[in-house]
Amino acid sequence: MAVRKDTIWDRFLSPIIRSFIDEEELRQFHDSIDWETESDRFSNPQLNYPHYYASQNFHGIEGGYLNANAATTYDPITQYVLPPNETWVRQGLIDSIKGTPRRILDLGCGTGSTTLMLKQAFPQAEVIGVDLSPYMLFMGDYKAKKAGLDIQWLHGKAEETGFPDASFDLVTASLLFHETPPKVTQLILHECFRLLMPGGEVLILDGNQKTLRQVDWLTELFEEPYMKDFAAGSVDAWMGAAGFEAVQSEELWWVHQVTRGMKPLPADEPTTSTEEVSGSSIIEGFGLEGIPAPAF
Ligand SMILES: C[S@@+](CC[C@H](N)C(=O)[O-])C[C@H]1O[C@@H](n2cnc3c(N)ncnc32)[C@H](O)[C@@H]1O
Numbered sequence: 001m002a003v004r005k006d007t008i009w010d011r012f013l014s015p016i017i018r019s020f021i022d023e024e025e026l027r028q029f030h031d032s033i034d035w036e037t038e039s040d041r042f043s044n045p046q047l048n049y050p051h052y053y054a055s056q057n058f059h060g061i062e063g064g065y066l067n068a069n070a071a072t073t074y075d076p077i078t079q080y081v082l083p084p085n086e087t088w089v090r091q092g093l094i095d096s097i098k099g100t101p102r103r104i105l106d107l108g109c110g111t112g113s114t115t116l117m118l119k120q121a122f123p124q125a126e127v128i129g130v131d132l133s134p135y136m137l138f139m140g141d142y143k144a145k146k147a148g149l150d151i152q153w154l155h156g157k158a159e160e161t162g163f164p165d166a167s168f169d170l171v172t173a174s175l176l177f178h179e180t181p182p183k184v185t186q187l188i189l190h191e192c193f194r195l196l197m198p199g200g201e202v203l204i205l206d207g208n209q210k211t212l213r214q215v216d217w218l219t220e221l222f223e224e225p226y227m228k229d230f231a232a233g234s235v236d237a238w239m240g241a242a243g244f245e246a247v248q249s250e251e252l253w254w255v256h257q258v259t260r261g262m263k264p265l266p267a268d269e270p271t272t273s274t275e276e277v278s279g280s281s282i283i284e285g286f287g288l289e290g291i292p293a294p295a296f
Contacts, residue, residue, distance in 0.1 A: 021076045035068040035135065042134035042141070044155040052181050053132055056225045065110075071135035074111050084253055090114050092252040093174055093205040094121045096260050101125050101170035105195060107158035107188060108132075108176030112140025112151065114205070118172065119149045125170075128152045130161055159187040166197040174205040178212075178230040182238070185230070189242035196263040202244060204235055208257040235259040 049066070056064050064070065082089045094117055102125050106115040109129030119127045129151060131137050137153040144151040156162065158176065171192040177185045192202045212218060212231035236259060239247045244261030251257055 020080060026072055026076060030068065030072045033068070033138075035138075038138045039068070039134040042137040042153060042155050047132075047155055047157070049132060050157065050184070052184060052226075057223070065131075065133035065136055068135045071111060071133065071139045074136065074139070075113065078113070083255060086113070087117075089252060089256050090117055090174060090205070092250075092256065092258050093172060093203050094118065096203055096250065096258045097121070097170060098201060098260075099169065099199075101168075101201070103168045104128070104170045104172065105130065105161070105163070105168045107161075107171065107173040107192070108179070109140055109153070110136045110175070112143055112153075114172065114174040115140060115151055116144055116147055116149055118170075119144070119151050120147075126152075128154055130154045130156045130158060132157060159184055159191050161191060161195065163195055165194055166200075168195050169197055169200040170203070171195055171200070172203045172205075177204060177206045177235065178224055178227045180230075181226050182229050182233050185233070185235075186238050186241065189238050189244075193242045193244065193263055198263055198265045200263045202239065202261045202263075204239075204259045205252075206235070206257060206259075207231070208251055208255055209234060210251075211255050 053064070054066060079086045090113060093114060101122055104118050104122065104125050104127045106112075106118060106127065106129045109115045109131050110133075112129050115127060115129040119125070127150075129137070129140050131140070131153075132155070134155050137155060140151070141153050144153075154161075158173065158180075173188065173192075176188070180188065189202070196202065207218075207227070207230070209231050212227065216228075218227075235257070236247050236249050239259060239261040242261075243263070245264045247259065247261040249257050249259040
């Protein structure tokens with residue numbers, strides 16, 4: 001697939017952002033990694049890449065996320081494209097968490113920027129990041145080790161993780177849904193519902209769909225193949241259709257949104273929340289070690 005070189009990004013924004021980035025340092029880091037060995041460490045040989053993923057040059061990078069360049073340039077660029085401040089935006093998701101989760105799954109975790117913040121916010125929790133790109137997972141692991149954080153990384157599909165039913169009390173996805181076709185997004189939300197225990201929360205951070213509909217050109221700018229379809233839809237409605245209740249979206253600095261939903265408790269169970277559960281694990285004796293390896 002040919003990579004376009006005539007976009008607003010290529011002509012105007014890329015040169016501006018490049019001027020803020022120490023390209024030499026980035027190149028040195030990139031060259032210091034044996035990418036084949038490192039990506040093999042994270043690769044699940046049984047995994048088949050979905051066509052919607054493997055066929056697209058996300059952000060104009062040939063091969064999309066299945067490319068070491070995507071992994072090394074992601075963080076340096078992302079810090080400039082999440083106004084007003086990347087950390088504040090990600091913190092918006094963390095601040096929307098109502099309970100004290102014990103097992104957290106971060107879908108489409110990428111280089112783990114939100115995953116690391118989840119572990120920092122809930123140090124007692126077992127945290128797993130899932131992504132389709134072994135290169136992005138390597139970066140997540142590299143950052144976690146550097147920060148001294150114990151996080152597990154799994155090469156897998158957000159829509160079919162292979163984890164057992166009701167094995168998490170918080171499932172998150174940041175900046176994933178604008179990168180998946182709406183049909184897949186809806187499958188991912190069904191997977192979130194299946195994975196959560198009753199009373200568990202799902203939290204989705206992404207572009208503000210209402211705003212994106214008003215500024216059509218933004219969807220062109222970043223060379224995102226599915227962003228227009230994402231903007232036309234509604235995460236609230238998709239969450240409701242997946243079975244979540246108390247669904248609510250909150251706008252963050254006009255351009256972002258955090259959507260929260262809760263998996264309902266069975267009608268005959270007394271109302272409780274992860275916040276009210278103290279002491280031992282919510283599912284007694286069901287540590288992460290006990291969760292069977294996902295089957296792809
Ligand atoms: C824009 S990045 C977001 C990364 C990270 N969550 C963040 O907030 O910076 C999207 C990530 O989703 C991953 N991805 C896309 N579709 C996926 C899917 N179906 N299952 C798992 N990961 C997926 C990509 O490989 C990429 O790392």
